[in-house]
Amino acid sequence: MNGVHDMGGMDGFGKVEPEPNEPMFHAEWESRVLAMVRAMGAAGAFNIDTSRFYRETLPPHVYLSSSYYKKWFLGLEEMLIDKGYLTREEVAAGHAMQPAKALKHGKFDRANVERVMVRGKFDRPAPAPAKFKIGDRVRARNIHPATHTRLPRYVRGHVGVVELNHGCHVFPDTAAMERGENPQWLYTVVFEGRDLWGEDGDPTLKVSIDAFEPYLEPA
Amino acid sequence: MSYDHDHHHDHSELSETELRVRALETILTEKGYIEPAALDAIIQAYETKIGPHNGARVVAKAWTDPAFKTALLQDGSKAIGTLGHISRVGDHLVVVENTPERHNMVVCTLCSCYPWEMLGLPPVWYKAAPYRSRAVKDPRGVLADFGIALPKDVEIRVWDSTAETRFLVLPMRPAGTEGWSEEQLAELVTRDSMIGTGFPRTPGAPS
Numbered sequence: 127m128n129g130v131h132d133m134g135g136m137d138g139f140g141k142v143e144p145e146p147n148e149p150m151f152h153a154e155w156e157s158r159v160l161a162m163v164r165a166m167g168a169a170g171a172f173n174i175d176t177s178r179f180y181r182e183t184l185p186p187h188v189y190l191s192s193s194y195y196k197k198w199f200l201g202l203e204e205m206l207i208d209k210g211y212l213t214r215e216e217v218a219a220g221h222a223m224q225p226a227k228a229l230k231h232g233k234f235d236r237a238n239v240e241r242v243m244v245r246g247k248f249d250r251p252a253p254a255p256a257k258f259k260i261g262d263r264v265r266a267r268n269i270h271p272a273t274h275t276r277l278p279r280y281v282r283g284h285v286g287v288v289e290l291n292h293g294c295h296v297f298p299d300t301a302a303m304e305r306g307e308n309p310q311w312l313y314t315v316v317f318e319g320r321d322l323w324g325e326d327g328d329p330t331l332k333v334s335i336d337a338f339e340p341y342l343e344p345a
Numbered sequence: 346m347s348y349d350h351d352h353h354h355d356h357s358e359l360s361e362t363e364l365r366v367r368a369l370e371t372i373l374t375e376k377g378y379i380e381p382a383a384l385d386a387i388i389q390a391y392e393t394k395i396g397p398h399n400g401a402r403v404v405a406k407a408w409t410d411p412a413f414k415t416a417l418l419q420d421g422s423k424a425i426g427t428l429g430h431i432s433r434v435g436d437h438l439v440v441v442e443n444t445p446e447r448h449n450m451v452v453c454t455l456c457s458c459y460p461w462e463m464l465g466l467p468p469v470w471y472k473a474a475p476y477r478s479r480a481v482k483d484p485r486g487v488l489a490d491f492g493i494a495l496p497k498d499v500e501i502r503v504w505d506s507t508a509e510t511r512f513l514v515l516p517m518r519p520a521g522t523e524g525w526s527e528e529q530l531a532e533l534v535t536r537d538s539m540i541g542t543g544f545p546r547t548p549g550a551p552s
Contacts, residue, residue, distance in 0.1 A: 131456065133454050133455075133474055134454030134481045136474075136478040139475040142475045142476045142491070148468050150391070153363070158370055158388075161388050162373065171378070194457070194472045202369070203365075203369060212373075212376065217368065217369070220371060222375035233379065234379045239383055239386040239390060243387075245509075247435075248436070249437070276508060280481060280482075295508060295509060323482055328484070328501070331503065332502045333505060334503070334505065335505045335507045336505075336506070
């Protein structure tokens with residue numbers, strides 16, 4: 127979706143402001159939100175792409191004015207309601223009122239903690255040979271799906287070169303919508319800065335994205 | 346982003362968030378989905394097991410062991426897996442090398458993808474709009490915000506983390522560190538030098 131989360135190349139957000147000696151969390155509730163997202167994800171309530179999609183679909187003014195973990199919280203609550211794990215009535219009451227929905231991997235207890243500390247595997251057996259090889263010139267397709275995609279707007283329509291092939295990975299566009307893992311070849315595609323930003327762009331800049339095969343066409 | 350802002354001007358909003366987060370945890374617990382002690386354990390693990398010390402050890406090893414460096418640039422996850430003592434790293438880690446001709450910088454314009462096992466949880470600036478919007482268009486301007494500059498003719502390569510691949514920058518070893526041990530070298534490796542928004546410390550400079 128063409129949401130405000132797709133920020134590459136936007137102007138007007140001001141300077142980057144690193145915080146010296148930044149703490150891991152700025153308030154205790156942030157750590158609880160992080161842990162709830164990790165726990166409910168590991169228990170099988172949702173996949174990582176679906177959770178990203180729920181943050182992206184927050185109303186633009188909410189997305190832009192909420193802190194990072196506030197977005198995580200709002201996305202989590204909405205997603206758990208949509209998926210039937212809790213109800214708005216329960217959220218309003220602050221207590222459980224309905225029977226629980228079964229979780230794919232069961233209750234998240236202490237025995238599961240070690241599991242969330244290692245990243246999942248996203249590569250899958252290839253359903254078909256790769257269409258592109260390293261060195262190929264490819265165009266990022268001019269597509270504008272209204273649902274989740276990982277093809278940023280700033281590269282669409284531009285020509286780049288395939289630099290790396292990462293094998294076949296879970297396709298976020300379908301996984302986010304719970305329409306299957308649908309594995310696709312994944313490539314690093316590099317673009318010249320001036321192709322993206324025009325003649326005034328930095329001549330020393332090259333930008334790469336990791337692009338799933340359906341995002342690309344021969345150029 | 347504006348935590349200070351929230352504290353000064355919008356305290357009631359923050360309190361409301363706190364209450365809502367607590368309510369959600371209560372509901373999830375009452376429904377039997379989670380156990381609060383398991384959340385405590387997750388938080389404790391993040392606070393103690395991951396962090397830039399992991400990445401720093403990998404970088405220092407690459408600076409002193411050419412065979413390891415070759416393997417690391419070939420397959421980051423596999424090479425780090427052979428070290429054993431470092432926090433287990435997930436798949437799909439790509440290590441990219443800075444050279445006198447090329448400087449690498451990592452961003453996630455769409456959300457906040459970041460090599461957690463190597464660097465810990467990302468800082469607020471990495472997840473915030475100014476960095477995500479400008480890194481791919483004006484990286485030299487971003488570097489200026491960090492108080493650093495690159496020579497004009499150095500290529501700057503920005504890696505936008507748009508999939509489940511993760512990127513770690515291998516910075517250049519500082520001059521004047523000949524004969525240093527891995528442990529000494531690791532002390533020079535900063536988090537930002539592994540994102541590409543900083544350089545390693547130089548010997549003798551205050552940390």
